[in-house]
Amino acid sequence: MISNLFSKLKDGLTKTRKLLSTDIRDLLKGARIDEELLNRLEEILITADIGVQESVRIIEDLKTDYKKGKLTDSSQIINYLKQELKKSLVNQNDYNQICLAPSGPTVILVVGVNGSGKTTSIAKLAYLFKQNKKSVLLSASDTFRAAAIEQLTIWAERLGIDIIKHQADSDPGAVAFDAAEAAIARKSDVLIVDTAGRLHTKTNLMKELSKIRNVLSNKIPNAPHETLLVIDATTGQNAIMQAKLFNGTIPLSGLFLAKLDGTAKGGIIVAIKNQLNLPVKFIGIGEKLEDIEEFDANKFVEALFEE
Numbered sequence: 001m002i003s004n005l006f007s008k009l010k011d012g013l014t015k016t017r018k019l020l021s022t023d024i025r026d027l028l029k030g031a032r033i034d035e036e037l038l039n040r041l042e043e044i045l046i047t048a049d050i051g052v053q054e055s056v057r058i059i060e061d062l063k064t065d066y067k068k069g070k071l072t073d074s075s076q077i078i079n080y081l082k083q084e085l086k087k088s089l090v091n092q093n094d095y096n097q098i099c100l101a102p103s104g105p106t107v108i109l110v111v112g113v114n115g116s117g118k119t120t121s122i123a124k125l126a127y128l129f130k131q132n133k134k135s136v137l138l139s140a141s142d143t144f145r146a147a148a149i150e151q152l153t154i155w156a157e158r159l160g161i162d163i164i165k166h167q168a169d170s171d172p173g174a175v176a177f178d179a180a181e182a183a184i185a186r187k188s189d190v191l192i193v194d195t196a197g198r199l200h201t202k203t204n205l206m207k208e209l210s211k212i213r214n215v216l217s218n219k220i221p222n223a224p225h226e227t228l229l230v231i232d233a234t235t236g237q238n239a240i241m242q243a244k245l246f247n248g249t250i251p252l253s254g255l256f257l258a259k260l261d262g263t264a265k266g267g268i269i270v271a272i273k274n275q276l277n278l279p280v281k282f283i284g285i286g287e288k289l290e291d292i293e294e295f296d297a298n299k300f301v302e303a304l305f306e307e
Helices: 004-010 014-028 035-047 054-066 074-091 118-131 146-159 172-185 201-221 237-251 268-276 297-304
Strands: 106-111 136-141 163-165 190-195 226-232 254-258 280-284 290-292
Touching: 004 014, 004 190, 004 290, 014 035, 014 074, 035 163, 035 297, 054 074, 054 268, 074 190, 074 268, 074 280, 074 297, 106 118, 106 201, 118 136, 118 146, 118 190, 118 290, 136 146, 136 172, 146 163, 163 172, 172 190, 172 201, 190 201, 201 237, 226 237, 226 280, 237 268, 254 268, 268 280
Parallel strands: 106 190, 106 226, 136 163, 136 190, 226 254, 254 280
Antiparallel strands: 280 290
């Protein structure tokens, strides 16, 4: 089972893996460690969207360790890079796993811009909880678009779970209120609240997120227990700006990085971690419901460099 899960992760990261594993291995074949090699290595790391700052740091540390004799030839560089990336992603103060409420429903507020893959990511989360024998309720608080309500309803029907919804253009806070009441009454384990795919530049719409958050916290203690920002991994460095803007409006607890299978820029996880110190809690590595992984830094890095 573990082998199958790792294989699925490896396949989902194929594009980034080609860049970081295949291209770097080709570069290192029979090569000696010199300035030209290190410059090319740095370029590859930056191209994978690991970030300029972190890429420069890794290469500078590599140079230092080479001069100290800790590295003797290029065949050791892959393992060196793996360890450095793991160090960048692992922090014992992080809490990468989902925060579950000690009693009552766990409320997960999901935010993100249009086209980020938010609705599909919500469905994947619901599927994951259902696989873990949790009862799930959905709140269609994205009332800005009728299509959003319809899409979430279709996912709810496919998953065999309940959904609370109102008409399009209704008050999203009212939907969240009704959903919170329903989650309490039905003794749901998890309530996942969708929100409109707000343009992060629209201040009034961002304020609406705060309103929904307040409604939830008034109905359920400490809700939302998680506020997850869904980010499209294919947007690369733009994802960092999105996270900064959302986090400035409503405190984020973590990220759901979607569409990792569609990009060679999977290194964005490292850049996000180093610039924002926000844990990536889930990754989407395919179009199917089961193509979701709880983020594990060690497993992620190993999959990136698997041949």
